[in-house]
Amino acid sequence: MAKRICIAEDSRTQAKILEEILAKRGYEVIVAEDGMDGLYKVNEAMPDLIISDVEMPRMNGYEFCRTVKTDEALKQIPFVLLTLLTNVKDVVKGLEAGADYYITKPYSADVLGETVESILIAGKTLQNGSSAADVAIEIEGRIHRFQADPQKILNFFHSTFENLVSRNESLSLTKQELRKLNTHLGEKVREKTRFLEGEIAERIKAENALKDNLGNMRKTLDGTVRALATTIEMRDPYTAGHQRRVAQLSCAIGRKMGFTQEFIDGLEVMGFLHDIGKIIVPAEILSKPGALNEFEFNIIKAHAHAGYNILKGIEFPWPVAAATIQHHERLDGSGYPDGLSGETIIMEARILAVADVVEAMATHRPYRPALGTEIALKEIAENSGTRYDPAVVEVCRTLFTEKEFNFE
Numbered sequence: 001m002a003k004r005i006c007i008a009e010d011s012r013t014q015a016k017i018l019e020e021i022l023a024k025r026g027y028e029v030i031v032a033e034d035g036m037d038g039l040y041k042v043n044e045a046m047p048d049l050i051i052s053d054v055e056m057p058r059m060n061g062y063e064f065c066r067t068v069k070t071d072e073a074l075k076q077i078p079f080v081l082l083t084l085l086t087n088v089k090d091v092v093k094g095l096e097a098g099a100d101y102y103i104t105k106p107y108s109a110d111v112l113g114e115t116v117e118s119i120l121i122a123g124k125t126l127q128n129g130s131s132a133a134d135v136a137i138e139i140e141g142r143i144h145r146f147q148a149d150p151q152k153i154l155n156f157f158h159s160t161f162e163n164l165v166s167r168n169e170s171l172s173l174t175k176q177e178l179r180k181l182n183t184h185l186g187e188k189v190r191e192k193t194r195f196l197e198g199e200i201a202e203r204i205k206a207e208n209a210l211k212d213n214l215g216n217m218r219k220t221l222d223g224t225v226r227a228l229a230t231t232i233e234m235r236d237p238y239t240a241g242h243q244r245r246v247a248q249l250s251c252a253i254g255r256k257m258g259f260t261q262e263f264i265d266g267l268e269v270m271g272f273l274h275d276i277g278k279i280i281v282p283a284e285i286l287s288k289p290g291a292l293n294e295f296e297f298n299i300i301k302a303h304a305h306a307g308y309n310i311l312k313g314i315e316f317p318w319p320v321a322a323a324t325i326q327h328h329e330r331l332d333g334s335g336y337p338d339g340l341s342g343e344t345i346i347m348e349a350r351i352l353a354v355a356d357v358v359e360a361m362a363t364h365r366p367y368r369p370a371l372g373t374e375i376a377l378k379e380i381a382e383n384s385g386t387r388y389d390p391a392v393v394e395v396c397r398t399l400f401t402e403k404e405f406n407f408e
């Protein structure tokens with residue numbers, strides 16, 4: 001039997017386009033003109049999936065979503081918000097309303113179709129996830145608190161990332177087209193200068209719009225990475241700020257080692273996300289004062305692999321998943337989870353490892369007070385060349401001894 005999808009969209013043209021894409025893939029589509037109408041139709045038809053616009057008269061997408069998600073009979077239906085994603089606040093608003101995924105406009109028919117397909121496959125497993133947890137996300141100084149399943153938060157951010165990445169791709173396509181147009185313009189200029197003045201103005205306008213768009217997207221991506229990092233840290237107050245400080249120190253090391261800005265941008269994202277796998281570790285273990293037993297330590301160790309699983313599907317322009325799984329590997333093969341050694345450990349992970357250890361030792365932990373920067377630097381110096389990359393250790397020590405870097 002064909003899967004049934006309800007779409008709520010107030011623009012007739014948009015609704016038509018969406019309906020055609022979905023019908024072509026064999027879905028039965030029910031169209032509602034806003035949230036209110038959607039609610040009526042959802043109750044009547046019990047669809048397998050709901051796709052809703054955000055801005056609509058009478059009842060907007062957030063309200064529609066909230067109503068569905070607080071209704072015992074409807075809340076298991078996956079809810080997708082379809083929107084112009086302008087900032088991370090919108091992402092959080094959707095999460096607060098209980099939405100499961102985001103698809104951004106403009107979307108390509110393929111991306112939309114594939115997303116819908118994967119949601120319908122995953123749809124049932126969503127409800128079997130771990131129970132809802134209190135989540136607090138800080139954005140621009142305001143704390144947003146709500147209840148959500150950690151797995152759902154990850155799915156949500158994951159879909160946001162995928163959307164951003166696919167938008168990035170279509171933006172680079174536009175860039176290529178602009179470049180072509182530029183070459184083309186060169187030839188034409190010789191012929192019809194006057195006619196071209198208008199076209200040049202258009203081209204400049206398009207280029208500026210493209211720049212704005214890329215800038216906004218970058219901001220959203222950064223905001224999302226930070227919000228995600230905060231979510232992890234809220235569960236683990238003792239390492240609150242740990243990821244942020246590891247990001248700062250990693251970037252400082254990368255800069256001093258002479259890597260490109262692109263590489264350093266990647267280090268920042270990796271710093272912010274390297275411990276994301278801790279979402280699978282029970283809070284009691286994370287905040288346990290005193291030593292951990294072997295069983296507990298093994299659960300903690302699993303965070304490297306869990307982080308990899310969460311991040312591997314996201315197409316970052318940097319090897320974020322690889323750095324995440326490798327950040328506890330050691331040069332001499334004594335690390336975990338795979339016991340990698342030497343240069344099989346990527347440079348990003350070798351930098352993260354040093355920054356991670358220095359930050360962890362320099363600050364307070366549930367099982368011991370802060371040891372201080374001096375002891376941290378001694379640890380990396382003593383194990384330089386065995387556990388840690390000597391070039392990274394050297395640069396990191398200089399940063400502190402020359403007072404070029406300090407934890408905030």
Ligand SMILES: [Fe+2]
Binds near residue numbers: 274275303327328
């Ligand atoms: Fe870690």
